[in-house]
Amino acid sequence: MADLIWLHEGALRRTHPVFAAAAPGTAAIFVWDRARFAAGHVGARRQLFIAETLAELEIEIHEGDAAVLLPQLVAAHGANRLLVPASPDPAIIGQIATIRQAMPQVAVEQVEDTAFVTLPREPDLARFFRYWNKARKSALRPHGV
Amino acid sequence: MTALVGEAAAADETASLKGGRMAAEKALAAIDPIAYAASRNHLDGAVTRxxxxxxxxxxxxxxxxxHALASVADPRQAEKFIQELAWRDYWQRIYLVHPDRIWNDVESYKTGFEASEYDSELPADAVDGRxxxxxxxxxxxxxxxxxxLHNHARMYLAAYxxxxxxxxxxxxxxxxxxxxLDADPASNNLSWQWVASTFSKKPYIFNLDNVAKYTGHDINTRMADNRVLALSYERLGELLFPNLEPAHG
Structure with a gap:
């Protein structure tokens, strides 16, 4: 199985579990998506910060609409699985859905980051301290376990 | 002159916030959870950036x-710092489960005003910093x-x-x-909602005494230059939220 990794601006490190989930030596790609940056109000200073981070990561960078480019890049790499760091960003979630539609033969899998806390069930998110009262014990342990 | 030098030094320190894992690891190595807990509320406190x-x-x-746990003898010494990390985890969970809350009022304003009574644009003088x-x-x-911006400065600006x-x-x-640089729709927007009272029980306000307490000499807290803030909380409540019943007790 040939893999390809799509790194986005919420997961810019090589220690992200998405790399461990992929076959060794899998290429990682970042798409400089000006439309998504504009919609997300990503200012010039943040763009520079992201660019500095990408320069250090030494990964492939392409410019355009990620939802359009990624099916092409998956094909160019001969991949049949696209791995993406999981994100709560609706714009990224929407692009993943579009990519899935464009290439139904390719598996698109989201990989969660290392957990901060381990909770037996979904916490009450109505107020922070309701969450914290459930999360505190785990949060104060190494690896949250 | 001292204030100007202080401002320049603070700006330089933050201007050195570069992207990349190497810079991140350097910043991580410098954290001090115990000093953070003691001084984090002050603009010149041991915040980690x-x-x-x-x-x-x-x-x-x-x-x-x-890393924080490894740097202290007892986990409780790092609790305040870890609790602040937990805020990010909390905001991200809301973002995933309730993405509609990022741009919409979670609850009504508790200010005595309807949402429609608020302007939808920033005033030009605020955009210009004047x-x-x-x-x-x-x-x-x-x-x-x-x-x-230090968290207190964010809250002051948001409340203003x-x-x-x-x-x-x-x-x-x-x-x-x-x-x-750390702009995140969940952390940012839900914090604004917390200040506004659309995601909290009451609006967050501050006064000049509070600014003076948490800022150093670099910030101008002279009463003559900050008239609209130089009032008691009771008086500010009356002026800012005239439709609310005064708090008793």
């Missing part, structure tokens, strides 16, 4: 927490010059925009997203 690295996943919450309220203008200058200028929190949230 890790937020841009966490925002972009250059560091994970897990590894930062693990409100005439000295400390507010300094915080706006910091935002533009460094892309970073929403409650003193009666502007919808969404306008301020966009303003911060465009300029902050």
């Amino acid at each position: 890790l937020s841009p690295y966490l925002r972009h996943g250059i560091l994970s919450l897990d590894e930062v927490r693990n 409100t005439g309220v000295a400390c507010i203008d300094q915080f706006i200058a910091m935002l533009y010059e460094t892309g970073y 925009v929403v409650h003193w200028r009666r502007v919808r929190w969404q306008a301020g949230a966009v303003w911060f997203l465009e300029h902050l």
Whole structure:
């Protein structure tokens, strides 16, 4: 199985579990998506910060609409699985859905980051301290376990 | 002159916030959870400035927490620091489960005003950093010059925009997203909602005494230069929220 990794601006490190989930030596790609940056109000200073981070990561960078480019890049790499760091960003979630539609033969899998806390069930998110009262014990342990 | 030197030094320190894992690891190695707990509320306190690295996943919450725990003898010494990390985890969970809450009022304003009574645009003088309220203008200058603000400065600016200028929190949230290095829709917007009272039990306000308490000499807290803030909380409540019943007891 040939893999390809799509790194986005919420997961810019090589220690992200998405790399461990992929076959060794899998290429990682970042798409400089000006439309998504504009919609997300990503200012010039943040763009520079992201660019500095990408320069250090030494990964492939392409410019355009990620939802359009990624099916092409998956094909160019001969991949049949696209791995993406999981994100709560609706714009990224929407692009993943579009990519899935464009290439139904390719598996698109989201990989969660290392957990901060381990909770037996979904916490009450109505107020922070309701969450914290459930999360505190785990949060104060190494690896949250 | 001392104030100007202090400002320049602070700007330089923040201007050195570079992207990349190497810079992130350097910042992580410098954290002191015990000093953080003691001084984090002060603008010159031992804050970590890790937020841009966490925002972009250059560091994970897990590894930062693990590093903090390894640097103290007892986990409780790192609790305040880890609790602040937990805020990010909390905001991200809301973002995933309730993405509609990022740009919409979670609850009604508890200010005595309807949402429709708030302006939808930032006033030009705030955008220009020329409100005439000295400390507010300094915080706006910091935002533009460094892309970073201490949490208290963020709360002061947010409260000033929403409650003193009666502007919808969404306008301020966009303003911060465009300029902050750690701009995150969940952390940013839900914090604005917390200040506005659309995601809290009451509006957050502050006064000049509070600014003076938590800022150093670099910030102008002279009464003559900050008239609209130089009032008691009781008087501010009357002026900013005239439709509310006065609090008793």
